[in-house]
Amino acid sequence: MPRRISRPTNVLRPGRFQAVGSALAGTAAVVALTGCSALKYQEDVCSRGKYPVLQVNGPGGDCVANGDELPAGYTRYPEGKVPQQVNDKWDVYWLTRTLDQDGNVIDLPDAY
Known part of the structure; x- marks a missing residue:
């Protein structure tokens, strides 16, 4: 009975490297052609645990911690x-x- 020859299971196969290289090249091409739009960073108006408030009759805004009272004028x-x-x-x-004191939306006179 002939002896069976065993081969190591971790043999490097050139076909695998070509497939991985092609996949990486394709991914790089997609990122380059889309202008990295999927990686766009957007900053939150307020940090976690806070909510935005608007100044009454004015252009300002602020962030207030959840559970805190609104500051006067906001x-x-x-x-x-x-x-x-x-x-x-x-x-x-x-x-x-x-917003005005009655909660109506109004235009700011000195809007930019």
């Missing part, structure tokens, strides 16, 4: 119009608007 944003990230839809919207 109010919460209207529901559904709260900015989450810097330069998102609602952050840009509130650059030129604010």
Whole structure:
């Protein structure tokens, strides 16, 4: 009966390296062609544990710790119009608007 020859299981096979190299090259091409848009960083308006508030009749805003009272002269944003990230839809919207003492949205006279 002929003897069976065993081979080590960790033999390097050139085909595997070619496949891995092709996959890495393809990934690099996708990242280069998309301009790294998937890796875009967006800064939150407030840090964790805080929520944004709007200055009444003024251009300012602030962040208040959850559970704390609102500072005098500030109010919460209207529901559904709260900015989450810097330069998102609602952050840009509130650059030129604010709320009056009755909660009505008004244009800022010196908006930029």
